[in-house]
Amino acid sequence: MARWGRARTAVTLLVVAVATVLLSVSACVPGARSAAARPADRAPQEVRTDLSALGQVTLVVWDQEVRGGQEKQITALNAAFQRRHPNIRVHRVARAFADLRDTSRLALTGEEPPDVLQVNNGRQDLGAFVRAGLLRPLTGEAAAYGWERRFPEQVLRLARYPDAGDQIGEGRLYGLPQTGELVGLFYNRTMLAELGLRPPRTWSEFDAALEAARRAGRLPIQFGNLDKMPGIHLLGFALHRFATPEDETALATGRPEASWSTPAAGAAARLLAEWVDRGYLTPGFAGVHPDDAWAAFGRGEGLFHVGGSWLVPELQAAMGDNVGFLLPPARDEGGAPARPVVTGGPGLPFAVSARTRHPDAAAAYLDFVTSPEAMAVLADTRILPAMPPSANRPADLFGDAVTAWETTAKSGVLVPYLDYATPTAYETIGDAVERLLAKATSVQAFLETLQADRDNDRGGR
């Protein structure tokens, strides 16, 4: 018995010894191997835009363009890029959005990072990568290719970060978007006509439409908040009614002067609570998955759906001509039409890894997938291009979305997503809106929760 006990001790010791040896092989402070010097800007003349002199290059590209139309456009563009540059081979790694998000952290810090990858915008991802020096600033590339002329600054600035990674919209350019995104108002044309209404342009028209739908026994707003993201969008939508676009932008980008303790934010929160009280939202919305919600809207259940322009291909396929897309209603200021204000921004930007061995090929790839030629391919697949081509303007849902995007770019204000503000904003705002809608918190406590998230961010880190 004693002997067996000793043998057990020996085994334990051996295990500990093996583990210690293995540990000490790579035992070091975590992050020591990947922490690299911040890559420097290149001068425009250093960027080689003629790729023929580069020799054979394999460019590893990670993207999340995996759904129907997305897959089609990126495959077509990759093929066209390789035809134009026969010495460049694009090795595409396709991952669904959540998968890409979970793995890009490890990939960028690993031994063999991809050359080009799509990065989720916001402080948790793009901002954190910039702060860690894992992405290449594209200042020289932008000048060499003229990207600042291609994109309006309103779009481009949402891919700019300072070295600290905290203040979106300031600092150097780190990515290029292919697409545009707007959180607008989808409406069911037939149902609206049956109610004797026209598409609501102002908030009072929108209020009237909601009430008319409820009285007619129709669901006013199709809404499913199981994963809490639509709640964030709904809050942003309501904020457009009361807050100035400047205040909204300050809140969304985490500016020091931003405050949630304002009458406007309180009014937006009360509006959401009122929608719940009046039964304007899908019954049991907290247990409805967002995908099920827009699918139900596609089947004709619900007059409105507050959703992103990324739903255009799916809803158009489901409803054909029976669906339209509007910017959020404008304020009822007598006479002069108000500036349209809408939540949105560029789609997931394509960025370049700091440690790529092929920065010139990577820059050329970014240039190509955001070129006018690429925008035409995007439009063909009914995905809202960041720079819509002037041809190809159908009078359908896609056409509505393009019009909304261009109106905003020309005369409106594009407000970033509210969850860009702090590293924890996505969870905090999602949870808080969920509780507000469940009547588990007061408007006052709701605003305090959001303000505390902002203040903690400025105090800590």
Next chain:
Amino acid sequence: MPPGKPRRSAGPPGEPRRVAYLYLLPALVVNALFLLFPLGRGAWISLFDWDGLTLGHWAGWDNYRALVADAGLRAAFGHVAVLLVFFSALPIAIGLVLATALHRARVRGMAFFRTALFLPQVVAMVVVGVAWRGIYAPDGALNGALRALGLGSWATSWLGDSDTALVAVGFVGTWVQSGLAVVLFLGGIGRIPRELFEAARLDGAGALREFRSVVVPSLRAEIGVAATLTTIAALRTFDLVYVMTPQGGPGRSTTVPAYEIYHRAFHSGQVGSAAALGVALTALSFLVTMGIGRLAGGERAR
């Protein structure tokens, strides 16, 4: 080596010898490489404040202290305690009753029942989660059935209500794990000598007495196995919660430690804290399963 004892290598057969470690070595190397090393590395990282991207800073026990102080995490462990009832206690109770009933009734087509009951174990948890999400939806099958039975007032948004979400997820765990318990126990009951049942019946034992005095004690080992497997399943619950109630559920009523690990490591850039939580969860699983082993193994040691 104590004096007077013979050299081990010349010891009597059946006694432990040093050469045995040589036989253990290949398995140990594989084990060390893929299990012990990552475990040790995780424990090492848990001592740092690290965002997964930049250089980490030594934090000592700070991450562990923060775990204890975190009210949200305490709630997460509380939720897991509730899930233990649904994933482990209920399936074992149901399994015992069902297995006994199936054994006594000697139903035809036993293979069919066994397969049907075991089926949830075979299906990927993500698929199970998506399917049940549909059943629990406000206009889903469960509410439909309630309304058909005239119990429409009971219908609710099961996953959207902070009072029902955790129980709804837990019930799916019961559904999945019961089949495993039944199949394990059926095998065990089959091995109980027929004479034991006959003796009990001769002594005038009814069904209930037979269950208490013959079936349950004889199945002690199987109950131990079932308890270990289902407890671990409960402690590491991730997929069901992730699919059925993303982002922690209504009012954060369904957060569990495994989800917190994922969130901290991959999204919020708190890799050190995630590793500390992982180590804590590993230790907890180890302690709980060891306790179960003690309880269930007591019979055999006697």
